[in-house]
Amino acid sequence: MNADERGMGPRALISPHFPAQDTAVRDALLRVDATLRSEGIGDDLRDRTQIALAEACNNIVEHASPYERCDDPAITLDIASDRGGIQITLRDKGGPMPDGRLPAPDLPPLDLDDPLSLPEGGFGWPILRSMTRALSISRRNGQNILRFRLPAAEFPGAQGQNAL
């Protein structure tokens, strides 16, 4: 790490706050993508950010139903960038994660010989877990806080900025 990198902490880019609802999530993701594009972030990192953010937000939407008695079904995002990639924090006031832990990273089983038995769900957390780094969840003052990173290069060390 050289002196330049040491001096460069994460830079906040955009912090949208929006209802935990499908179409509001779509609009927020498009705004985040436009911001990242205007910052000169490349297509691959932007794609990975969209995919990971969608899964994280959809999970909150699914658990923000009125039955959960959530009085503020909204999501707050904080998107920041540094030389290593994108840092993301999501906050919501929905119900806590069962056991307070991250769901398993395993994909649902696929039986290629029986297409009619293929799973239609269960992909969200495996996608999120395989695509992100430093994924963590915590709960404070009735608020869920989910954090993760998208590395600038998909395979850090193999090529690009993280190689050194």
Added chain:
Amino acid sequence: MNMSFESRSMIGILKVDENRIDASVAIAFKDRFRDLVSGSSGDVILDLARVDFIDSSGLGAIVAARKLLGGDRKLELAGLTPAVDKVMTLTRMHTVFPIHADAEAAAAARIDPAQAST
């Protein structure tokens, strides 16, 4: 949900004229797919060239669409953009659905299997 269906000999090409298949349109996608393929027979090629984003709900809708075809018809995918390809690979769905570079390559593969792509 803008989707269209073109019937060719033995196959149908179902084109999605939307940028995203996500949680907000997953149910509409499945309903529209059902309407478009009913009354036809043969395998279906899903042309995703216009789609630049899909999430796990959209993926689930494509799996549901495949099941609607039943055991005798197949669903094949064509024209995957980079983000869609990434989701298909991460979830191993690329091992479930035959994937073609584009709809024309998929149709050509039916005439001459030697041209089957990727």
